Amino acid sequence: MEELKTLKIGLLGSGTVGIGVYKLVEAQREEMPHKIGANLSVKKVLVRDKTKKREGIDQCLLTDRFEDIIEDDDIQIVVEVMGGIEPARTYINAALKAGKHVVTANKDLIAEHGKELLDTASEHGCDLLFEAAVAGGIPILRPLKQCLAGNHLSEVMGIVNGTTNFILSKMTEEGMEFSDALMLATELGYAEADPTADIEGYDAGRKVAIMASIAFNSRVTFSDVYTEGITKITSRDIAYAKEMGCTIKLLGVAKNTPEGIEVRVHPMLIPSSHPLAKVDDSFNAVFVHGDAVDDAMFYGRGAGELPTASAIMGDVIDVARNIQFHCNGRISCTCYKELPIKKINEIESKYFLRMQVEDRAGVLAKIADTLGKHNVSISQVIQKNSRDNMAELVVITAKVKEQNFSDALADIAEMETTKKVSSVIRVY
Ligand SMILES: NC(=O)C1=CN([C@@H]2O[C@H](COP(=O)(O)OP(=O)(O)OC[C@H]3O[C@@H](n4cnc5c(N)ncnc54)[C@H](OP(=O)(O)O)[C@@H]3O)[C@@H](O)[C@H]2O)C=CC1
Ligand SMILES: N[C@@H](CC=O)C(=O)O
Numbered sequence: 557m558e559e560l561k562t563l564k565i566g567l568l569g570s571g572t573v574g575i576g577v578y579k580l581v582e583a584q585r586e587e588m589p590h591k592i593g594a595n596l597s598v599k600k601v602l603v604r605d606k607t608k609k610r611e612g613i614d615q616c617l618l619t620d621r622f623e624d625i626i627e628d629d630d631i632q633i634v635v636e637v638m639g640g641i642e643p644a645r646t647y648i649n650a651a652l653k654a655g656k657h658v659v660t661a662n663k664d665l666i667a668e669h670g671k672e673l674l675d676t677a678s679e680h681g682c683d684l685l686f687e688a689a690v691a692g693g694i695p696i697l698r699p700l701k702q703c704l705a706g707n708h709l710s711e712v713m714g715i716v717n718g719t720t721n722f723i724l725s726k727m728t729e730e731g732m733e734f735s736d737a738l739m740l741a742t743e744l745g746y747a748e749a750d751p752t753a754d755i756e757g758y759d760a761g762r763k764v765a766i767m768a769s770i771a772f773n774s775r776v777t778f779s780d781v782y783t784e785g786i787t788k789i790t791s792r793d794i795a796y797a798k799e800m801g802c803t804i805k806l807l808g809v810a811k812n813t814p815e816g817i818e819v820r821v822h823p824m825l826i827p828s829s830h831p832l833a834k835v836d837d838s839f840n841a842v843f844v845h846g847d848a849v850d851d852a853m854f855y856g857r858g859a860g861e862l863p864t865a866s867a868i869m870g871d872v873i874d875v876a877r878n879i880q881f882h883c884n885g886r887i888s889c890t891c892y893k894e895l896p897i898k899k900i901n902e903i904e905s906k907y908f909l910r911m912q913v914e915d916r917a918g919v920l921a922k923i924a925d926t927l928g929k930h931n932v933s934i935s936q937v938i939q940k941n942s943r944d945n946m947a948e949l950v951v952i953t954a955k956v957k958e959q960n961f962s963d964a965l966a967d968i969a970e971m972e973t974t975k976k977v978s979s980v981i982r983v984y
Contacts, residue, residue, distance in 0.1 A: 560589055560593070560594055560595055561594050562595040562597055563594050563595070563597075564597060564598075564599040564628075564632060564633070565581065565596065565598045565599065565631065566598075566599060566602070566628065566631040566633070566635070566651075566656070567635050568602045568634060568635065568637065569602065569603070569636065569637040569638035570603050570613055570637075571639075572861050573661055573688070573864045573868070574601065574610075574635075575611050575612065575613065575861060576861035576862050576864060576865030576868075577865045577868050577872075579861075579862070579865065580868075580869045581872075582612070584869065588876075592873060592876040592880055593880050594880060596872070596876060598613075598617065599617070599628065599631055600617055600625050600628065601619070602621075602624075603618055603619075604620060605620075606618045626651060631656060632657060633656065633657050633658075633659065633872060633875055633879075634647075634651040634657070634658045635658075635868060636648055637661050637868070638662075639662055639664065639748070641669070644662055645669055648673055648676075649672075649673065649676050652684065653676065653680055656682065657682050657684070657875045657879070658677070658682065658683070658684050659686070659688075659868055659871040659872050660688075661864055661868060662686070662689060663686075663762040663763055664762055666686050666762075666766055667766050667777060667778040668778055670769065670889075671775060671889055671891070674888060674889040677885065680885070681884060681885035682884055682885055683878055683884045683885060685874060685875060685887075686766075687867040687870055688865075688867035689762075689763070690716060690766050690767055691856070691858050692859045692860065693856050693857045693858070693867055694840055694854050694856040694857070694867075695867070695870070696767065697766070697770060699844075699854065700767060700844070701770050704844065704846055704849060707847055707848045707849055708812075708847045709772065709812065709844060709846045710811065710812050710846070711810070711811050711812070711843070711844065711845040712771045712810045712842060712844050712845075713810060713811075714835075715805055715840050715858070716763040716767075716840050717754055717840070717858065718838035718840060718857070718859030718860065719738070719742075719747045719748075719751065719754035719759075719859060720755060720760070720785070721805065721836070721837065721838065721840065722744075722838045722859075723738055723755070723786065724789070724794075724805060725836040727794055728804070729836070731791065734787075734789075738751060741838075744838070745859070745861050746838050746860055755785045755786055756783065756785035757783040757785035757786070757806060757822065758778070758785075760783070760808045760821040761781040761782075761783040762778050763808060764781055764810050764820075765777055765778045765780060769891055770890065771812070772893070773892055773893050774891055774893040774894060775894075776810070776817060776819055776897065781819045781821060782819070782820040782821070782822070783820070784821065784823065785823075786804075789979075790979070792910070792978070793979050796910065796938070797825050797908075799938075802825040802826060802827055802828060802983075803825070803827075803828050804825055804981065805826055805833065805835070806824075807821070807823075807832070808820075809821070813898065815898055817896070817898060819897065822981075822982055823981050824981065824983065825908055825981055825982070825983045825984060830984065831853070839856065839858060840859075901962070903958050904956060905955065905983070906935070906954060906956075906983035906984075907952070907956075907961055907980060907981070907982060907983060908979065908982070908983050909950065909979070911974055911978055912942075912946055912947075912948055912949075912975040913946070913949050913973050913974050914975070915941055915942075915945045915946055916945070919947075919949075920937065923951070923968055923974075926967045926971070927951070927953065927964045927968075929967075930960045930961070931956065932953050932956045932960055932961055932964045933954035934954070935953060935954045936952035937951055937952075938950040948978075
């Protein structure tokens, strides 16, 4: 009987995700001949520090020289799980130019330089797949690009960052402090190497840019996305949300409107009965609306070692099948439109506004009057008398353009009777 060939992988990085990928390649060893008609193994692993112990990975596979991978003709598949823009961008371009297929989980890179890399892949007849870059273990990019290709998609929105969802869940359900919840998310391998990307909403913004580009067939980069993180959300905001029958979640929203593409990431108060309110811990969920499919929802683990490795392995197996059938490089960039991007000031929302004001007659009327001058209607007011002649005032507005609301807010903040604007959160 003819001996099966072995497809070799060069792994760039062996942190949380890299170790997960290595484990899955090993765990799937027996299955591969059946799934892809070949064996699959990791031949080399690029790291910065070769002396560091890596769970389950043979020390002799480690290298700190990219040349050991790029110059190895045996390696046909490169899996990039280092993160960051450089040197990942240079390495991926080099691998594609050398005819190697690439699988990456790097949303920073794809959201910024996706077109360049996809073009390089196309020119060299190579595959470049990045399912793990969005929503960890949830299959979402392939469904958007392939399964739902027969639709005009008008909306993709949801929870796409595991770390912030974990933090908000812990703060809401267990009263945990923000910093303790972040530390735990980092220990569990959910957070980025620099967690600022998670908590400031940049990571979710990159994911929304990637999803919008694929869903709407028009290039959206990270710089197009309005981002606001969760660092200003306090336990007091969470308590008010609960009192109002709501939960605070960090949402990513992408809409294809007649005036252009709307792309934003920010915290939002959503009714506790809404399905997204029940997405807790490191889970993510993405809603998609298309003219043919109507509504579809995708749910699963958005971060962590094995869920992310699961998405990468799916891509690796796809690449391996393409190698076996000599059909790599089939899927190229699908951004054939150039749609405008809407400015955040043009977008309409309802707002939750919490402030500290002087506790005396006429203050609320003056605030209502100022909001009214900017065409901002009030739909609910909660006032709590605190101490020292100061009151905490919460105003929920009706739906209004961001520009009107921010103009009104600037005037309110200037008032002598306003001591502090504590929180502004959009309401679903
Ligand atoms: N963690 C998660 O849940 C998810 C992560 N991702 C993405 O996957 C990628 C990897 O994430 P994660 O595993 O968490 O990151 P880690 O920080 O845990 O691991 C990064 C790995 O890359 C290596 N590395 C970094 N820079 C270099 C370099 N210049 N040269 C050689 N090796 C380098 C590090 O080596 P050394 O160990 O020697 O320092 C380390 O092994 C990122 O793009 C991330 O955004 C995507 C989805 C989910
Ligand atoms: N830091 C990211 C990891 C997965 O993309 C997250 O928390 O979602």
